[in-house]
Amino acid sequence: MRKTxxxxxxxxxxxxxxxxxVIARAVAESPSSHLSALVRKLREQTGGDGRDESFQSWIAxxxxxxxxxxxxxxxxxxPDIDASALALxxxxxxxxxxxxxxxxxxxxxxxxxxxxxTLNTTAVLFRIVRRSQTRLxxxxxxxxxxxxxxxxxxxxxxxxxxxxxxLESAVESGGRLTVDAxxxxxxxxxxxxxYVWPHTLRTAGATMHAKVAVADGCAALVTSANxxxxxxxxxxxxxxxxxxxRIPSQVERQVDMLIARGVFVxxx
Numbered sequence: 435m436r437k438t439x440x441x442x443x444x445x446x447x448x449x450x451x452x453x454x455x456v457i458a459r460a461v462a463e464s465p466s467s468h469l470s471a472l473v474r475k476l477r478e479q480t481g482g483d484g485r486d487e488s489f490q491s492w493i494a495x496x497x498x499x500x501x502x503x504x505x506x507x508x509x510x511x512x513p514d515i516d517a518s519a520l521a522l523x524x525x526x527x528x529x530x531x532x533x534x535x536x537x538x539x540x541x542x543x544x545x546x547x548x549x550x551x552t553l554n555t556t557a558v559l560f561r562i563v564r565r566s567q568t569r570l571x572x573x574x575x576x577x578x579x580x581x582x583x584x585x586x587x588x589x590x591x592x593x594x595x596x597x598x599x600x601l602e603s604a605v606e607s608g609g610r611l612t613v614d615a616x617x618x619x620x621x622x623x624x625x626x627x628x629y630v631w632p633h634t635l636r637t638a639g640a641t642m643h644a645k646v647a648v649a650d651g652c653a654a655l656v657t658s659a660n661x662x663x664x665x666x667x668x669x670x671x672x673x674x675x676x677x678x679x680r681i682p683s684q685v686e687r688q689v690d691m692l693i694a695r696g697v698f699v700x701x702x
Contacts, residue, residue, distance in 0.1 A: 453515065461528050469528045538674055555657060555671060558675050577661035599629065600689065657673025
């Protein structure tokens with residue numbers, strides 16, 4: 435068995451570098467639940483090569499998105515790699531990803547304490563906006579002017595960053611919000627992309643309550659603070675800052691899928 439495993443590993447590394455790259459990308463961009471399901475199904479293949487009818491039917495009926503579909507397509511071009519070999523490669527890469535170090539720091543607004551070292555919400559928000567090079571995502575339930583933020587967002591647009599604002603609106607919230615969260619950012623119309631969650635697509639009473647900032651799928655702030663001066667400077671608010679970890683890209687992909695499915699729609 436050890437010889438077989440060694441041979442499999444050598445084939446994956448030396449004979450199929452392109453497949454190895456596709457596996458790495460699939461593992462980096464796919465939810466753990468999808469990866470686990472794929473590994474289980476691959477190991478169920480009686481023929482060993484994953485080309486039997488039950489496997490193909492399962493793939494056709496699946497809801498896989500992102501990089502798993504390209505992975506399965508690339509695998510079909512490598513008949514020398516059987517289902518058990520692919521399962522082993524995906525499982526190993528997935529475990530390595532899940533055990534990798536993840537930079538997470540506590541973000542706090544409110545009274546200072548000596549209990550722990552924390553980051554300031556305002557500082558983290560501006561850090562994320564300033565570091566963005568290609569993509570920037572902001573989400574909030576409510577928003578009021580924060581000194582300097584609009585200028586930073588304008589600068590991001592001018593350096594070519596695709597800025598997306600997913601914000602609650604008075605109409606779509608059913609009156610729970612009296613002022614559109616997009617109001618402080620009107621100057622960005624035509625430069626940034628504004629999205630709302632239509633009330634017709636919500637369950638009764640649901641609100642767009644997420645507060646998130648993500649830059650380039652690499653850095654993210656997930657917080658209880660709205661995009662208001664009080665929220666980032668005065669209220670007692672708690673959040674977490676994720677850098678070069680899985681969480682930022684997962685948040686970004688979640689929003690990408692909701693936009694693609696028409697759950698979040700372009701604001702008028």
